Amino acid sequence: MADANRQMVLERLPQGDKLGPQHFRLTESARPTAGEGEVLLRTRYISLDAANRAWMQGATYRSALESGQVMAGGALAEVVESNVGHLEPGDTVFADTGWQDYAVLPGKRLEKLPAMEPVTHLLSIYGVAGLTAYFGLLECGQPKAGETVVVSAAAGSVGSIVGQIAKLRGCRVVGVAGGAEKGRWLVDELGFDAVIDYKAGGLRQQFKEHAPEGIDVYFDNTGGEIFEACLFAMKTFGRIACCGAVSQYDGAAPPHGPRGIPGLIVTKRLTLRGFVVMDFDAQREAALKDLQAWVASGQIKVQEDIIDGLENTPAALIGLLAGENRGKRMVKVR
């Protein structure tokens, strides 16, 4: 059926349980048509993000997801039909298409992205992941040369870029990641100074070893135990960029928060700042220029983790939540 639109529906919301294949259902409907002011998009690469799971827990910076809807998510998409002046068939946009072959969206807020090879870089380094790393580290973290920067989920789409930018800024960089193999990759390929394996236990001891003078900047992607261990290892006047809490998305909300709050914030005079990438939209062009220069010079290596097929999107997200990806994970739809 050439005009079919495969859709991955969020069959039911997890209720404190781990996300599994049973929460999704692949269905098919007719390909929609663009109405006035709308565009018809064909999904090319769906972005997989821990945030997808957070949206299932309730309202965040967007409203909560509901059972029965097509699973929400951003994607690179190609314009197929356009009823707005600024977009033409063949243009590439980033849009909240959801997990489906086709989506009709209002054209107003969509913008044409530049041609790029590979186009997937628009989802990784020049997309939400790269910009999140850039703004979170540089604006919220304010790292200075010679300081120690720690980033959790270091092998992920954001963490792997945070570490490389911090190196560029002359910092000592310690990643937190699961497993020895990821650790070697971060040190050997991406130039991290050290890696802490959270699966090996003894977090506080590992911090003492690899960040013996304490942490100046902690870029937090995980929350939970790693957050707590970093809090205790922070230096006076340290900064924590709060980007996400992937350790807490897939399951029931934790009954308690990390110890040392707010006591350690006071005695160490810490600054913790939460952010979402769109808070920095006004500075986006300048950030992209920096990122492009760093990629062109080889100072930043872009790692992408591309899985094929819309039908594999649930497994791709479930695996991402378990930490199996390296770099930016996405699903190629077509």
Add this chain to the structure above:
Amino acid sequence: MADANRQMVLERLPQGDKLGPQHFRLTESARPTAGEGEVLLRTRYISLDAANRAWMQGATYRSALESGQVMAGGALAEVVESNVGHLEPGDTVFADTGWQDYAVLPGKRLEKLPAMEPVTHLLSIYGVAGLTAYFGLLECGQPKAGETVVVSAAAGSVGSIVGQIAKLRGCRVVGVAGGAEKGRWLVDELGFDAVIDYKAGGLRQQFKEHAPEGIDVYFDNTGGEIFEACLFAMKTFGRIACCGAVSQYDGAAPPHGPRGIPGLIVTKRLTLRGFVVMDFDAQREAALKDLQAWVASGQIKVQEDIIDGLENTPAALIGLLAGENRGKRMVKVR
């Protein structure tokens, strides 16, 4: 014995238990003499602060206290003998005399305070309490006219000034304090818009009632449950000034921190900043000018809670930790 020096010794450190009279012992030694570069001080008013208790728990911004030492604490004191050029007998200084009649200290870092009537204002509004309120609110909290400011321990030395400065800046001010009587005082005398009684329970409901649109700035003196309730009531882009955690000083360290950390920091894009008043020493003169103008114009009312007699210092601190004071508590020694 005219030359005697009464000393309140920290007989033993509390070990997870509540501070009580049994932790102190009044003793007497000979009045010391100033050596080279030193001054002999006669203690006049001892400042009582929740921080006194925090120092017993371990190293903070100062090293931890030890059993057997004279209890540490700041005081207004009069110079009796001076072996430094910039101080003369009769001068008033603020110094870490400890809880005793006389102390010998290096003169180098002491500065002569201006003559003032009443002299106790040098401990309250123009001392650590007033400056802590000023810098914590204005620098860490960054309140704007029309915003909602919440302050805990609102009837205390710092909180009572925070609320009044926030009113001056055109904010809606909600205090958190224990008991209806304190609440009435804050509203009727100090001009707070509303008060939440933490002893009455139902904190979240009370916040919904008195800060229905959410909190823009929370000045935290308490930590614990009040901190958690505020966190959940914060508005997007809200700021939390972390000043102290009096709810957690007098007993065992809490096994857990507040829920919502770091998740709510991210989704609400909060900024939490810990501080200690001396971090702002460079801006002290300008702050004092503002405070003096506000006191002179009657826009800030100064509340002091003065207890007589060195022997009553332990009870004064124990009572302060239980929240029995109103405004700045101090002990008059002579």
